[in-house]
Amino acid sequence: MREHFVWVTTRRIRPGTLEEFERAWRPEPYPPGLRQAYAYWSEDGLEITGVSFWDTRESCDSWRGSQAETRRREAMSSFVVEESEGFYLGRELGIPTR
Template sequence: MEEHYVWVTTRRLQPGTTLEEFERAWRPAPYPQGLRRAFAYWSEDGQEITGVSFWDSGTACDSYRASEPEAQRRAHMAPYVAEEREAFYRGRELSVPQA
């Protein structure tokens, strides 16, 4: 099984912030090197967003997390974020039996 390197970040938005406002500040530029795939999931009320990104390696993810573009991105998001939790994981896809 292929092993994945995954960065998961969950953010609760400031009261009155819309998902659209947050998404404009959230998009990374430039696109990070070593990032394979990224997903965003949000709660039904649009006030909590979980980002899940898959990386080539833990080193690639750590390098981006310590980069100036990521610091700028976080500064742009800060006015919209009330709370943030993040963690880095290693894992693999689970096989699901076919019916």
């Protein structure tokens, strides 16, 4: 199975700010080397986990150090209470058919 380069960020946000946070969260421009991105949020709308898949570790690191990402993080900062992130290597798990 193919390995993936994955960046995962989990943020706890201020109550009632999910819509504004999501507007600030979307990258502009779209990062080169980003293959796919997913967002998952808790039922109460206070925690959001972003999972992004990258061509290479270097493409992810390049985006993370870019001015566009700095601006995006600044736009989100007033909504974020707590944040954690990590970079991982992984692969799809084969689920047996039933």
